[in-house]
Amino acid sequence: MTTVSDQLDVLVEPQPSSARRTVPIWLALIAASLPMFMATLDNLVMTSALPVIQQNLQATVGQLQWFMNAYTLAFATLMLAAAGLGDRWGRRRVFLYGIALFTAASIASALSTTPAMLIAARAVQGVGAAAIMPLSLTLLAGAVPAAKRALAIGVWGGVSGLGVALGPVIGGAVVDGVSWQAIFWLNVPVALVAVPLALYALGESRGRRAPMDLLGVALAGAGVFLGVWAIVHGNDDGWTSAMVLGSLAASALALTGFVIHELRTPNPVMPMRLFRSRSFSVANVIGLAFTLGMFGAVFLLAQYLQIVMGYTPFQAGLRTLPWTAAPMVVAPIAGILAPRVGLRPLLVSGLTLQAASLVWMAMILEPGTSYGAMVPALAMAGIGMGLTFAPSATAVLIDMAEVDHATASSVNSTIREVGVALGVAVLTAVFLGKGGSLTPAGYADGLQPALLVGAASVVVAIVAALAMPSRKEQSV
CATH class of the missing domain: 4.10.860 (DNA Excision Repair, Uvrb; Chain A)
Structure with missing residues (x-):
């Protein structure tokens, strides 16, 4: 008897090269980016829902962090292993298995009735995302001609930015209109579209087959x-x-x-020889420091809008858009500009805008501050993110042989997700250590020093970006 597993193996079995379809680049881009969008969305989709989940599940501040970090830690620590499995078993095959596991864990998250259940389900969700994120970029790089790769990566970065942008908005809208559980049910229809699209538009590929x-x-x-x-x-x-x-x-x-x-x-699992590339090494230092500072700040600011300013989850999510939506527009532009101006000017400019925005917000946020006063700083942060996403992704692969694309992308994605987890943990620790509390009166006490720590982390990324090879030293 043919089992479901056997049928899935047949579906994802690599086809002979002669049988592969020629598909439009835009379709391959959607096929690679849609599951990645789903994975990046779930990095922040819970931020607007955290106050509601805290009340419904009687969660502590520490458990709120683990709702986020269970996902990011599993995501971070298993991406390298997933890339290795993709090299051995087939990248598209592992990509599809990741989508299936991510969807199953999303259902488990929606059915959770205790903090422990939700933390466990989020961890499994992160395992699925670990197979999606790095392999999506690798599959895209293999599907796009080299001449158009920088533009495609820019669009991919924009889609990643869109996931960041819509996470708080979608989470807030769904929590207000339905329930917090529905933010996880949303992943099911996305997966039902993503799987057949990937089977049609993405070809199978493999890398070096080595013991795990x-x-x-x-x-x-x-x-x-x-x-x-x-x-x-x-x-x-x-x-x-x-x-x-x-x-x-x-x-x-x-x-x-x-x-x-x-x-x-x-x-x-993490070949140290890759770090002989200056571009690759610098991109990873930037990835760690920038995500630590910025995503830790997003975690705290999304709750500030509800707890201190009194907005509903959806209203709070909408008000993050000057920050989180800008990368969707700016990242593709940065991808187009990178071959002309080089990576270093874009990265230094983008990171400087982000550090300045965190300092600005740290100086103005207190009880009684209006949302309008925040908008310029939020927009500055978003433009800075957009200028950072695509050039840093390009820097990761620019010196790499094609056979190393999956591993190099996985290393960078791993380091960035570690940065997200550390950012939530470090900035929340500063927030609590300086007397911050989840009350309107006590929130601002800890927020200001936490944002300044986030800004200091981004300054480290600026220093690293100054070491990025210039356009003359490296062909983009």
Whole structure:
């Protein structure tokens, strides 16, 4: 008897090259980007819903962080493994399995009745997203002629920005109009469209077939998880407590062991040779520092609009659009400009706008501040994000052989998701440590120092961007 698994294997089995269809570039772009949009949407779709979920599930502040970080940590730690599986089993095959798992976990999230259930379901959702995000860029790069690749990556970055933009808006609209559970049910119809589209428009491809570096995956995952756990629990348990210090020490040991192991193993999950490329190395420093500062700020500001300003979830989501929607417009433009002006000017300009915006908001946000006073800073942040997304994605692949595209993209996506998790943890720890609370009177007390820490992290990214090779040193 033919099982469902057997049927799926037949569906995703690579076709001979002679049988592959020639499809329009725009269709391949949609096929690669739609599942990625779904995965990026779920990074922030919960931000507008967190106050409602807190009340319905009686969640603590720490659990609110884990609703976000369970997803981002699973996402981050397994992307490299997913890319390796894609190289061995077929990138489109693993991409489709990721969509299926992501959708199943979305259903489980919607059915959760306790914080623990939701955290567990979000973690599984992150596992599915780990197979979607890096392979979407790899499949797109393989489907687009080299001459049009920078533009395609720019559009891909714009779609990623659209996921960021619509996350708070869609989450808020659905929570106001239906329920918080519905934000997860939305993924089901998207997946029903995405799977047949990917089967039609994306060809199968493979990379180097090497044994899976399970020890490397375990060491990286343990190091990141223990570090974030310690940061999340530092304020509650005490920064000098045995559990927090022990977790930080174990995290440092695991990450050190990971680097040593990757340098010695013949089949590393994160090949250190990739970091010989200056563009690749700089892009990853930027990815970590920029996402730490900006996405930690998004987490806090989305709740500020509800808790302090009194907006509903949907109203709050709409009011993030000057920030979150701008990348959708600016990122494709940056992708077009990159070959003409080079990556460095775009990155430095974009990151400078973002750091300045966080400082601006830190100075003006307090009880009684009007939303109108925030708009210029929000728009500045959004334009800066748009100038950063596409050039940084281009820098990741620009010096890489095609066979390394999946691994290089996975490394960068992993580092950026670690930045998201660290951003939520670090900025929330600063927020709570400075006396911030989830009340109108107490929120601003912790928000200002948290935003300034976020700005400092983006300044680190600016310094790194200055080391990006110039246009003369590198052909875009």
